[in-house]
Amino acid sequence: MKKCLSELRILIVHHxxxxxxxxxxCLPDIAMGQGDGPRxxxxxxxxTNAIPVIGSSLGGNANxxxxxxxxxPGADFEASMTMAGYARMLPVFxxxxxxxxxxxxxxxxxxxxxxxxxxxxxxxxxxxxMVQFGINVVGPKAIMNIPDMLRYKPGFxxxxxxxxxxPIGEYDNTSPVNIGQNRWYGRVGLPVVWQIGPWVPGKRTxxxxxxxxxxxSDNNDFEGKKMETEPMYQVEAHLTHDFMxxxxxxxxxxxxxxxxxxxxxxxGNALSNVGVGGTLGIHVxxxxxxxxxxxxxxxxxxxxxxxMDGFRVSLIYGWHKLVEGMRRLKGSE
Amino acid sequence: MKKNxxxxxxxxxxxxWLYSQSPGSPVQDKRPNIVIILADDMGYxxxxxxxxxxxxxxxxxxxxxxxxxxxxYTHASCSPSRSMLLSGxxxxxxxxxxxxxxxxxxxxxxxxxxxxxxxxxxxxPQLLKDAGYHTYMVGKWHMGKSPDKIPAxxxxxxxFSLLDGAGSYWDxxxxxxxxxxxxxxxxxxYLTELPKKYYATKTYTDKLxxxxxxxxxxxxxxxxxxxxxxxxxPYHLPREWRDRHVGQYDVGWDMTRNQRLKKQKxxxxxxxxxxxxxxxxxxxxxxxxxxxxRALVGRKMELxxxxxxxxxxxxxRLIDHLKEIGEYENTVFIxxxxxxxxxxxxAAMIAGTPGTRDxxxxxxxxxxxxxxxxxxxxxxxxxxxxxxxxxxxxFSQYKGWLGEGGIRNALIVSGPVNKRAKGSINHxxxxxxxxxxxxxxxxxxxxxxxxKDKALPPLIGKSWSDVLAGKAESSRTPKDYIAWExxxxxxxxxxxxxxxWEYTPLGKSAWELFNVTQDPAERNDLASAQPEKVKxxxxxxxxxxxxxxxxxxxxxxxxxxxDVLPARFPVDAGYPPLVNKRQYTPPQELIKSPKQ
Numbered sequence: 066m067k068k069c070l071s072e073l074r075i076l077i078v079h080h081x082x083x084x085x086x087x088x089x090x091c092l093p094d095i096a097m098g099q100g101d102g103p104r105x106x107x108x109x110x111x112x113t114n115a116i117p118v119i120g121s122s123l124g125g126n127a128n129x130x131x132x133x134x135x136x137x138p139g140a141d142f143e144a145s146m147t148m149a150g151y152a153r154m155l156p157v158f159x160x161x162x163x164x165x166x167x168x169x170x171x172x173x174x175x176x177x178x179x180x181x182x183x184x185x186x187x188x189x190x191x192x193x194x195m196v197q198f199g200i201n202v203v204g205p206k207a208i209m210n211i212p213d214m215l216r217y218k219p220g221f222x223x224x225x226x227x228x229x230x231x232p233i234g235e236y237d238n239t240s241p242v243n244i245g246q247n248r249w250y251g252r253v254g255l256p257v258v259w260q261i262g263p264w265v266p267g268k269r270t271x272x273x274x275x276x277x278x279x280x281x282s283d284n285n286d287f288e289g290k291k292m293e294t295e296p297m298y299q300v301e302a303h304l305t306h307d308f309m310x311x312x313x314x315x316x317x318x319x320x321x322x323x324x325x326x327x328x329x330x331x332x333g334n335a336l337s338n339v340g341v342g343g344t345l346g347i348h349v350x351x352x353x354x355x356x357x358x359x360x361x362x363x364x365x366x367x368x369x370x371x372x373m374d375g376f377r378v379s380l381i382y383g384w385h386k387l388v389e390g391m392r393r394l395k396g397s398e
Numbered sequence: 399m400k401k402n403x404x405x406x407x408x409x410x411x412x413x414x415w416l417y418s419q420s421p422g423s424p425v426q427d428k429r430p431n432i433v434i435i436l437a438d439d440m441g442y443x444x445x446x447x448x449x450x451x452x453x454x455x456x457x458x459x460x461x462x463x464x465x466x467x468x469x470x471y472t473h474a475s476c477s478p479s480r481s482m483l484l485s486g487x488x489x490x491x492x493x494x495x496x497x498x499x500x501x502x503x504x505x506x507x508x509x510x511x512x513x514x515x516x517x518x519x520x521x522x523p524q525l526l527k528d529a530g531y532h533t534y535m536v537g538k539w540h541m542g543k544s545p546d547k548i549p550a551x552x553x554x555x556x557x558f559s560l561l562d563g564a565g566s567y568w569d570x571x572x573x574x575x576x577x578x579x580x581x582x583x584x585x586x587x588y589l590t591e592l593p594k595k596y597y598a599t600k601t602y603t604d605k606l607x608x609x610x611x612x613x614x615x616x617x618x619x620x621x622x623x624x625x626x627x628x629x630x631x632p633y634h635l636p637r638e639w640r641d642r643h644v645g646q647y648d649v650g651w652d653m654t655r656n657q658r659l660k661k662q663k664x665x666x667x668x669x670x671x672x673x674x675x676x677x678x679x680x681x682x683x684x685x686x687x688x689x690x691x692r693a694l695v696g697r698k699m700e701l702x703x704x705x706x707x708x709x710x711x712x713x714x715r716l717i718d719h720l721k722e723i724g725e726y727e728n729t730v731f732i733x734x735x736x737x738x739x740x741x742x743x744x745a746a747m748i749a750g751t752p753g754t755r756d757x758x759x760x761x762x763x764x765x766x767x768x769x770x771x772x773x774x775x776x777x778x779x780x781x782x783x784x785x786x787x788x789x790x791x792x793f794s795q796y797k798g799w800l801g802e803g804g805i806r807n808a809l810i811v812s813g814p815v816n817k818r819a820k821g822s823i824n825h826x827x828x829x830x831x832x833x834x835x836x837x838x839x840x841x842x843x844x845x846x847x848x849x850k851d852k853a854l855p856p857l858i859g860k861s862w863s864d865v866l867a868g869k870a871e872s873s874r875t876p877k878d879y880i881a882w883e884x885x886x887x888x889x890x891x892x893x894x895x896x897x898x899w900e901y902t903p904l905g906k907s908a909w910e911l912f913n914v915t916q917d918p919a920e921r922n923d924l925a926s927a928q929p930e931k932v933k934x935x936x937x938x939x940x941x942x943x944x945x946x947x948x949x950x951x952x953x954x955x956x957x958x959x960x961d962v963l964p965a966r967f968p969v970d971a972g973y974p975p976l977v978n979k980r981q982y983t984p985p986q987e988l989i990k991s992p993k994q
Contacts (some may be wrong), residue, residue, distance in 0.1 A: 121495070212693030215769050216644060264769040 099299040100301035101275060102358060102377075103315035103344050106224055108201065109163045110208050110219065111154045115383035117167070125373025128173065129244055134297075134336055135326045137175075138368035144241070146171035146192075157208040162200040162224075169193070169234070175242045190235035192244040199256065200224030200257075211387070218264040219271070224256040232329040238286040248284040252277045252299070267310040274302040279324065290329040297324030297336060303344075311348040313365070317341065317360055321371070338362050338371040351388070354381045406902045427530065430814050431720075431729040432621045432837055434485070435713060437706075438476065438538055438564075438630035439797060440735030440807070444706055448808040449662035449791060450914065451646070451654070452703045457810065462821045464812025465866070468667050470828040471891070472737050474804040474884045475797055477513075477540045479627070479736040479830055484541075484552070484832025485519035486845070486857040488946040490883065492519045494541070499563070500637030500885060502951030507836040510947045514542030515552060520849040522834055523553030526621045529843035531698075534600035534609040535559055537625030541579055550586030556612075558605040559583045560598070560627060564744070567598040567627060567634035568775040571867035573748050575759035597636065603712040605721050621837070624716070628709040629702055631740055631780030632764075635773045639704040646703075646806045647696035650684025651784040652677060653697075658986040665825050668792055668918065675794035675803070675919035676969050678904075685976055697769055698781040700790070704773075714893055716780045732833065732839060738804035741786030741796030744886055745778045764951040792919050798955075799905075800898055801920055804871050815840055824865060825889070826872030830882050831859035837912025838849055839863045858946075881942035886954040897935035901956040903966045911935065 122145055123129035127136050129144045169192035176185050188265030203209070204222025208214045234245025254277030261270040281294035301319040308314055318341050325335040342360025349355055361374035407561065425697045435457075443449040447461035473479040473489060481487075481494035496502060498513025509518070510906040523533035535549045535557040542561075562713065563909050565572045565580035570592060572580045582589040584605075593601060605624055613620070626634075647654060655674055662668040677683070682693065713733075720726040743750070749760035767778035773779070785794040787803065788815040795801030809828060818824065838845055840863045847854060860873035875881075880894035889898040894915035901907055911925040911932050925932050942948065972978055 132429065179563065211688075211690035212645075212648070215690065215693050215697070263770060265766070265768050265774065267768075268771070 071187070079295040100299065100317070100319040100360075101136045101256075101293075102315060102356070102379075103273060103303035103305045104271070104313070104346070106199065106222075106226075106258050106273065106275070107219065108205070108208055108222075109155050109383075110214050110226060110387075111161070112212070113154045113383055113385040114386075115152045116133045116149070117150055117152070117379055119146075119377060119379045121146045121148075121171075121373035121375055121377045123373065125371065125375075126368075127371055127373060128175070128242055129375065134321065134371055134373070135323065135333060136336070136369055136371050137241075141176045142173060143175070144171065144173040146173075154208075154281075156209060157200050159207055161202045161205075161207040163197065164196070164198050166194055166196045169244065171244065174241055176380055179284055186240055186242045187243050188235070188240060188242045191246055193232050193234035193246055195228055195230040197226060197228035197250075199224045204258075216270060219258045219260045221260070222258045225253070225258060225338065227251065238288060245284060246284065249282040250280065250294075252279040254278070254299075265309050269313070270304075270306045272302070272304055274300065276300050281324075287328060293327045295323055295325045295327075295335075298322045305344075313346045315344040315346075315358075316368065317344055317358065319360070330363050334369050336371055339364060340373070350380055352384055354383075355379065356381075402754040410558070425618050427617055427730070429531075429619045431619045431725055432531075432732050432840060433524075433716070433729055434623050434624070434625075434833070435731065435733040436480070436537070436625045437709060437735045438625070438627055439737065439740045440443075440629055440706070441739035441786065441791075442735075442793060442803075442806055442808050443662060443667075443791040444629075444739070444789050445733075445808055445810075447665065447810070448667055449658040449665060449704075449797050451657065451661075452706045453642075453977070454710040454737075455705060456710045456717055459717075460733060460812045462808045464731065464810055464816050464820065465818045466667070466821075466823045467809035467811070468823060468825050470734060470807055470809035470830075471735065471805050471880055471882075472807050472830045472918055473882060474800055474887070475737050476538075478884055480539075482521070482542055482829075482831045482858075483516065483736075483833055484521045484623075486522075486831050486859045487519045487855045488831070488858050490947040490949070491855045492516060495947070496884070496951060501950075501954050502953045504952040507947050508949060509976045511949065513543075515546045517546075518852065518855060519555045520854055522837055523623070524849070525548075525838060525843050526841050527553050527555060527847070529841045530618060530987060531841060532556075532609075532613050532618050532620035534606055534878050535623040535625065536609075537598075537623075538563070538627050538630075539583075539625070545586075546863050548583050548586065550583065552845055554623070556609040556664055558582070558602065559625075564630050564632075565625070566632070566775060570597065570776070573759075573764070574743075575755045577913060578759065578763065582586075582648070593737060595769040598634075599709050599712045602626060603715050606716065610719070610725075611723070614725075619728075619841075620624070621841075624713075626709055626712075631744060632778040632779070633698070633773060634775070634777070635705045635708050637703065637773065639708040639882035640701060640702075640773050642707060643700040643703045645693070645696070647699040647785075648689070648692045650687070650692065650696075651681065651788050652684055656789045658662050658788065660791065671916070672792055673917075673921060674792045675787070675920050676921060678783055678787060678794065679966050680963050681787070683971070683977075684784075694769065695782075695784070696815045697772065701772055702781050702785065702789075703733050703780055728814060728967075730815050731810065732747050733810040734830075735807045736808070736830075738793075738795065738797040738799070738801075740745055740780060741784040742780075742798060744761045744780060770869035793922050795904055798885065800874075800884070800887045800900055801904065802896075802914060802918055805882060805889075806918075811862070811866060815863075815866050817866060824871065825868075825873045826865055826972045827878075827880065827893075828862065828865075828872075829859055831857070832862055832873060833859065835861035836863060836866075879938045879942070881939060881946075883943075883948050883950070885956055886951050887956070888939065888950075890935050890942065892935065892938055895931060895935060897932060897939065899953060902960040903963055904956075904959070909936070 075130035080215045098146040124143045126140050127134040148167050148169045152165035154163050172189040172336040174187040201224045209218050232247055236245035251293050254275050254276045260274045277299045279297040284292040299321050303315045303317050320339045321336045323335055326333045340341035340360050340362045346356040354377045358377045365372040411757040428710045445454045446458045473550045478489040478494045481492045485492045493512040493514050493516030495511040496505050501513055528629055531748055533554050535554040539559045539561050540563045549559045561581040570579045640790050653977050663670050739794035749756040764778045766774050771777050793803035795803035834859055862873050864870040865873050876893050879891045888902045894913050896912045896914045
């Protein structure tokens with residue numbers, strides 16, 4: 066029996082690797098073009114906390130920090146961004162829910178040679194923090210305790226999520242390139258996770274899809290002009306698979322459409338683009354996961370097409386007091 | 399009686415004539431088909447009609463259509479039971495005086511201790527085949543691997559057999575670095591690979607149905623030995639069978655045992671006065687386990703229940719098929735488990751020591767430890783002593799031991815030979831060795847004195863014919879006894895009494911005496927109180943040793959167990975009170991904040 070209980074502790078700590086990952090990924094990625102990423106909406110033990118640190122390097126013909134992705138033909142944006150945040154799993158009406166906040170910070174430079182812009186511009190500092198709330202509506206009940214966690218399998222689950230960016234980031238109304246957006250924006254979406262095959266570390270496979278709509282308020286001081294942006298439609302999908310117990314990968318695809326920006330009555334082009342990429346993730350230990358991903362738009366040969374690519378490395382640290390306590394007990398044996 | 403003998407003799411004499419007809423003109427032989435369904439390590443209370451919450455509708459239907467026996471004894475482990483089943487001869491004469499895996503130094507090379515079903519005995523399929531039956535086997539053999547020992551050599555004309563004692567249900571993976579692959583035979587040939595989409599219980603059933611169908615038109619009856627691997631560990635089962643009891647066993651072994659005992663009393667399996675055996679002292683009180691531990695430990699029982707139910711469904715497939723081809727009504731079913739439920743941790747015994755060769759082998763072949771992988775290839779789950787005692791409700795101990803929990807099993811017999819009331823229960827003393835003479839009676843055959851010019855050892859079993867005919871309540875007289883010896887543990891049962899010697903700490907390394915009719919849980923050792931009875935029973939033991947070539951082993955797998963298990967103390971519910979003390983709540987009026 067002692068062996069059995071020891072086995073239990075190992076399993077719980079083992080499962081915590083998954084929890085850490087889940088929480089780490091449950092943070093909205095403000096660096097657009099890559100979407101939220103795979104395994105973003107997996108569920109974890111309620112009460113689990115996570116802190117992500119995400120580094121991104123993005124480039125293309127639109128400001129990567131601006132989710133509306135207004136294409137500036139001929140422009141060359143380069144962004145080096147870091148994001149840090151916090152997320153916590155909690156039950157709401159006995160369903161899994163998660164609330165998170167993330168703070169972007171970093172540097173964007175643009176090298177533009179068009180009729181609109183003809184200079185080099187750099188913006189740096191803190192961006193608009195974004196809060197997000199998501200709750201599961203279809204699928205397994207909330208993981209309230211370790212027995213629930215041991216029995217958890219996502220099956221077919223659907224969440225409802227909403228996020229909102231608070232326009233307090235650094236903004237220079239004389240510059241076309243900013244980290245802060247000087248407007249409220251956010252989205253609503255229906256993340257779906259569909260388990261394919263067994264739910265066993267080393268064998269898990271999921272198909273995930275996130276349809277979402279972004280909404281933008283007006284920016285009334287875009288270099289002294291008024292910028293209006295129509296809703297933008299985003300669909301991202303991922304086919305994820307465990308290669309080993311601690312190593313997994315994903316094929317990613319994201320599509321964005323709509324989001325037409327109008328500046329002082331001059332209407333721009335609507336987005337209609339597709340990006341593809343891949344992600345690798347590794348569970349470093351019970352608390353930490355690292356993922357690396359790359360994505361790039363395709364069918365982007367016209368100057369008006371969104372042309373963007375980016376690397377992203379995420380380090381996520383998660384913890385739960387119960388699991389920490391069990392680890393201490395294990396260490397005292 | 400004389401009339402019966404006359405009819406029997408006439409029937410036997412007519413047998414050869416019946417089978418001498420030309421192939422082109424098959425004669426319908428109305429003797430019943432016989433199907434033995436042997437469930438590996440199935441416990442006494444694991445079928446619904448014996449008190450279980452596990453859903454076994456097909457085996458229950460056989461019980462409802464036949465008779466249940468509550469005082470049926472097997473041996474304490476696999477191959478000894480199987481050898482007695484097929485030979486009707488005591489293990490110390492038939493080659494399984496000890497399991498091949500545990501043969502003691504002083505037993506090596508001795509006749510009766512070959513570790514396989516030796517050539518001194520003849521088998522049921524050999525005699526039934528000679529009597530005109532088709533003989534089929536599917537499932538686990540475990541009584542020899544060489545060409546002269548495999549099922550085809552021991553009387554089965556068709557077989558699909560796992561020769562090893564256990565292994566994966568999904569593939570040929572076995573347990574040790576030196577025997578990494580299980581051996582299978584089909585129709586006497588050793589297989590290099592398994593059929594596509596192999597799953598043991600399903601494939602065994604498919605194969606048997608195909609054998610039955612292949613010869614159905616010739617009109618001969620068949621004998622089928624269905625030696626299911628289930629529910630032996632590892633608990634391998636299809637995914638759709640794993641989640642039928644999620645959370646059900648979080649209540650624990652004590653509660654589940656009480657529920658089963660209550661149902662057993664309602665069914666009439668156990669007397670109303672019977673007590674539950676004491677929870678074995680090294681098994682923790684379930685209430686003390688954390689919810690997560692209950693869930694994880696309970697998950698093992700969930701899988702076991704699913705494995706039982708899966709097996710039952712395939713038994714149902716076989717029954718349905720026999721009904722479809724019009725053979726069900728003329729088929730005798732005999733259903734039982736081969737020994738007590740498994741409370742030992744076989745995986746730990748083989749590979750539990752880090753740094754060993756077999757530990758390394760397990761790392762490569764048996765390391766699917768995630769609970770969601772339990773049941774998959776590469777996972778090894780057994781439910782341990784706590785749940786084994788549930789399976790053996792109301793008894794104490796489990797497989798390998800000679801407590802009632804190791805040797806008493808549930809038995810169902812149904813079919814045309816049963817003239818007792820359908821669904822009735824019989825408490826007569828029965829033995830697995832009785833099956834040989836019973837089947838010979840059913841087939842109208844006799845046990846010969848010689849077989850292929852060799853004198854045969856005597857049968858130790860007693861035919862159930864009179865019991866099944868409703869003419870007797872037991873196939874044994876009050877003077878008849880049953881005795882066992884395995885791994886150095888010993889026991890004798892005669893009438894209500896049982897004398898038992900077992901290694902410490904499950905036993906006392908001394909003779910204990912129980913009245914198992916009044917005390918089936920073996921709670922009260924009466925050896926001190928009734929020395930004369932002990933003396934009387936010891937004479938039976940001596941008789942058994944003398945007549946059956948018993949050589950007590952010089953080594954035993956249990957010889958050092960006293961040094962492994964915790965010290966044995968009585969189990970008193972709620973002791974010590976410390977573990978159940980709750981937070982004291984003072985009177986509200988005396989509660990205040992501290993002075994700063």
